[in-house]
Amino acid sequence: MKGVVLRHPLSSRIMHFVNMVCWYILFLTGAAVYFRLVSGAEAAMLMNVHILAGLVLTVTVVSYLLIAPDRVFLFLQEVLNWDRDTLAWWKNFGGYPYRFLKGTKLYKYLERFWFAKPGAPPQSKYNAGQKLLGITVVFSLAVLGLTGWMLFFFRQALGKDGVWLFFNAHVWIAILVTLFVTFVHVPLVVINWPDFVSMFRIGSGTVPVEWAIEHNPKWFERDVVEVVESRKD
Numbered sequence: 001m002k003g004v005v006l007r008h009p010l011s012s013r014i015m016h017f018v019n020m021v022c023w024y025i026l027f028l029t030g031a032a033v034y035f036r037l038v039s040g041a042e043a044a045m046l047m048n049v050h051i052l053a054g055l056v057l058t059v060t061v062v063s064y065l066l067i068a069p070d071r072v073f074l075f076l077q078e079v080l081n082w083d084r085d086t087l088a089w090w091k092n093f094g095g096y097p098y099r100f101l102k103g104t105k106l107y108k109y110l111e112r113f114w115f116a117k118p119g120a121p122p123q124s125k126y127n128a129g130q131k132l133l134g135i136t137v138v139f140s141l142a143v144l145g146l147t148g149w150m151l152f153f154f155r156q157a158l159g160k161d162g163v164w165l166f167f168n169a170h171v172w173i174a175i176l177v178t179l180f181v182t183f184v185h186v187p188l189v190v191i192n193w194p195d196f197v198s199m200f201r202i203g204s205g206t207v208p209v210e211w212a213i214e215h216n217p218k219w220f221e222r223d224v225v226e227v228v229e230s231r232k233d
């Protein structure tokens, strides 16, 4: 079958791009100050950049919620829907350990284990790992935004224990999610090249039909409708 399927509409791609840029600015500026890689005027300047990036991200998230509530609803519906195939995916992590290790000496030893078996149960628009990422990102954006702005505006009202709790939640959730995104999400999207291209290329956020059928058969069957381009002959 020829053709393309829309995977990432423009609003989601803008949201993802702004989130990605702001996230890493927030992480690098926050980490530099927290781990005392800078001090004095430099630290104060980086904190100003940190607050500014937090403001841009907050405004973008709130705007996305208001401008594209349909995308937000569909995204939440997708990442929160864990059926039998979603759970089955975790048995062998969708076949990724097999894909990475097959042909190596290590695989000869690991092949008897359930997590190294090939194959993956059919997935919907996101596979089980992407669903976990989606839930993690929604949760962490909410907690980091809330704790960050509370520490900025209401530090006195939080009291000593409140500041300790909010500050540590802010720092450690940011570090854990950044490690997850950097060392799991980014490498996996790069090897799923058509998905990567559809997220970042200038133009439409589409993937080839064959790719969609192979990776996300349940999504293709359930949600994709055929649109034939009209031709003037």
Ligand code: HEM
Residues within 6 Å of the ligand: 008, 012, 013, 016, 019, 020, 023, 024, 130, 133, 134, 137, 177, 181, 185, 186, 189, 195, 196, 197, 199, 200
């Ligand atoms: C260099 C950094 C990054 C790259 C190259 C990248 C790339 C991608 C790509 C290609 C997709 C589409 C594939 C998919 O649906 O899984 C995607 C989706 C997603 N990414 Fe990233 N990403 C990056 C950073 C981040 C960061 C920092 C976050 C959040 C902390 C994030 C959260 C998400 C989420 C929630 C999705 C699913 C949303 C959607 O498909 O609309 N990404 N990313």
